[in-house]
Amino acid sequence: MSDDEADPELLELLRQSLGISRPTHGEVSSDTGVLRDADHVYSNAIDVSIDMYGTKAAAAEIYRSMQEKSYSTETWSQHELHPRTSEGFDEVAILNFVFTMDLLNFSFWSELSSEERYQVEYRGKRWTGYNSLVASLRRALDEGIAITTPRFWRSQRCSDETLAHVFRSATAEPIPLLDERISILREAGDVLRENFASDEDEDEIEVVKGAERDDDPSQSSNAIANGEFDEGSEYIESLRADIDGPTDDRILANTTDTQATNELASQTPSTRPEPSNLQVQAEVVDASTSHDRPEIASDSGLASNANTNTAVQSEAANEQPAIAHANSSHIDVTSIDHITNGDTTHIPDAQQDSVRPDHAVVRLIQRADRSAGKLVNLLAHHFPSFRDEYRFEGRKVRLLKRAQIFVADFWAALNGSGLGEFHDIDHLTMFADYRVPQVLHSLGVLVFSPPLDHRIRSLGRIESGHTWEVQLRGCSIWAVELIRREIVRAHPEATQVNAVLIDFFLYDLAKEREALAFPTIEPGAATTSA
Numbered sequence: 001m002s003d004d005e006a007d008p009e010l011l012e013l014l015r016q017s018l019g020i021s022r023p024t025h026g027e028v029s030s031d032t033g034v035l036r037d038a039d040h041v042y043s044n045a046i047d048v049s050i051d052m053y054g055t056k057a058a059a060a061e062i063y064r065s066m067q068e069k070s071y072s073t074e075t076w077s078q079h080e081l082h083p084r085t086s087e088g089f090d091e092v093a094i095l096n097f098v099f100t101m102d103l104l105n106f107s108f109w110s111e112l113s114s115e116e117r118y119q120v121e122y123r124g125k126r127w128t129g130y131n132s133l134v135a136s137l138r139r140a141l142d143e144g145i146a147i148t149t150p151r152f153w154r155s156q157r158c159s160d161e162t163l164a165h166v167f168r169s170a171t172a173e174p175i176p177l178l179d180e181r182i183s184i185l186r187e188a189g190d191v192l193r194e195n196f197a198s199d200e201d202e203d204e205i206e207v208v209k210g211a212e213r214d215d216d217p218s219q220s221s222n223a224i225a226n227g228e229f230d231e232g233s234e235y236i237e238s239l240r241a242d243i244d245g246p247t248d249d250r251i252l253a254n255t256t257d258t259q260a261t262n263e264l265a266s267q268t269p270s271t272r273p274e275p276s277n278l279q280v281q282a283e284v285v286d287a288s289t290s291h292d293r294p295e296i297a298s299d300s301g302l303a304s305n306a307n308t309n310t311a312v313q314s315e316a317a318n319e320q321p322a323i324a325h326a327n328s329s330h331i332d333v334t335s336i337d338h339i340t341n342g343d344t345t346h347i348p349d350a351q352q353d354s355v356r357p358d359h360a361v362v363r364l365i366q367r368a369d370r371s372a373g374k375l376v377n378l379l380a381h382h383f384p385s386f387r388d389e390y391r392f393e394g395r396k397v398r399l400l401k402r403a404q405i406f407v408a409d410f411w412a413a414l415n416g417s418g419l420g421e422f423h424d425i426d427h428l429t430m431f432a433d434y435r436v437p438q439v440l441h442s443l444g445v446l447v448f449s450p451p452l453d454h455r456i457r458s459l460g461r462i463e464s465g466h467t468w469e470v471q472l473r474g475c476s477i478w479a480v481e482l483i484r485r486e487i488v489r490a491h492p493e494a495t496q497v498n499a500v501l502i503d504f505f506l507y508d509l510a511k512e513r514e515a516l517a518f519p520t521i522e523p524g525a526a527t528t529s530a
């Protein structure tokens with residue numbers, strides 16, 4: 001924001017004092033303010049800048065590649081782990097799944113090597129990062145645990161022990177920040193109960209009021225809201241890895257989400273097809289774009305570390321995939337018995353939760369009147385853990401990564417129809433995590449000052465809420481907006497392209513390039529080379 005531009009917060013205070021404040025009391029605005037705040041960050045940033053030539057070139061190549069891949073909301077459901085109607089998930093089950101997932105969609109960074117870091121074994125594969133979260137939710141549903149049912153989070157059966165079981169690791173490293181994730185789930189359960197549930201959703205005998213529990217969920221969510229866990233230092237580590245190239249942490253095996261990338265990943269480097277123009281361009285801009293975090297580690301080389309029960313369950317699930325239909329009206333009990341024939345000590349009797357749908361999140365969605373912006377504002381207003389805000393250069397800035405990614409994921413999961421229809425989805429911005437800034441830098445869009453570049457390369461860590469973190473995230477939002485504008489300018493027919501699709505595309509690109517950058521092994525081989 002330049003000196004002669006009005007501060008929106010000040011303006012709002014003036015409006016309130018004059019009694020002309022908008023929107024009127026009780027009405028939720030559909031303006032999230034994220035884009036305006038990103039503009040403010042970009043205009044005042046001194047350590048992150050946007051290269052206009054790089055932006056133009058990236059826009060051209062992104063659009064070309066999106067066209068080539070027919071990139072759309074449909075792509076979301078092609079992810080192997082994402083829930084879809086063809087697997088028996090109904091609209092409400094998908095909504096509750098995505099809501100649960102995006103409550104917990106933060107901080108998967110680990111300092112351990114790819115072999116040692118947190119992994120989830122599910123259906124014969126090992127998953128890391130974001131995918132480990134999705135896999136753990138799918139695995140829990142297969143086991144009959146109603147992990148995506150808000151009512152369940154508040155029930156006695158949803159003990160710390162049960163949740164530790166849900167997010168259990170196939171390695172010695174547990175899921176990062178388990179206590180904070182548990183608190184966030186319970187806090188969200190309480191918020192939904194207080195603001196959006198009706199009596200049919202509840203089972204008062206079983207639920208435990210937040211106040212009756214020993215823990216204090218507000219602590220962790222405040223920490224998240226303050227950025228302590230949301231992105232923080234993890235993406236700085238990742239950016240450093242991106243700049244420095246592969247470290248000694250090696251991948252034993254790689255596969256990625258899409259079939260195409262699976263095929264690529266199963267080939268030796270010498271037989272891999274040529275990378276796309278986008279990849280070539282990226283590698284010209286930054287020759288060492290790869291880093292040391294595998295998305296999926298095949299079970300083949302790692303199976304020796306596996307917990308026997310988990311292996312048995314995954315194998316069973318592979319033979320006979322079962323969907324527990326959490327929140328839907330039926331449940332495949334036979335399949336669940338089959339799958340959970342291992343250690344069932346921690347598995348609660350969750351079938352009642354599964355059978356009775358929980359519509360609290362549906363009511364939250366309905367309160368937004370099909371406005372993505374309103375929904376984001378509702379989330380930030382009611383749920384402390386979705387309030388991703390900072391102070392930067394004399395003003396509060398909202399980045400709202402997970403609130404926006406939830407709306408975007410749900411929109412994509414339902415292809416913008418039914419409950420997933422939003423008339424202003426184009427108002428969402430890119431989701432400021434650590435992955436997309438990294439790929440924007442390697443594409444030559446984001447440029448770092450020497451001190452920031454040095455910090456990323458050498459020390460790796462930046463305190464949460466530090467001006468550099470805000471600059472990296474805010475400038476990424478603005479950069480994706482510039483890319484979007486350039487695409488629309490050059491291709492007026494590209495009416496479907498918005499920041500959400502560009503973000504998803506860039507995230508997927510980051511994962512594909514991660515897989516391509518490392519040697520991989522054929523399934524069945526024990527290890528791969530360093």
Ligand SMILES: Nc1nc2c(c(CN[C@H]3C=C[C@H](O)[C@@H]3O)cn2[C@@H]2O[C@H](COP(=O)(O)O)[C@@H](O)[C@H]2O)c(=O)[nH]1
Pocket residue numbers: 076079105106107108109128129130131230231293409430431432433434435436503504505507508
């Ligand atoms: N900006 C942006 N950030 C995203 C995603 C996603 C996954 N979205 C799915 C939906 C559509 C896409 O096609 C994906 O299938 C995860 N993340 C963030 O990355 C980080 C984890 O990274 P890693 O450790 O490498 O898995 C973590 O902070 C997580 O919150 C995205 O789409 N955009």
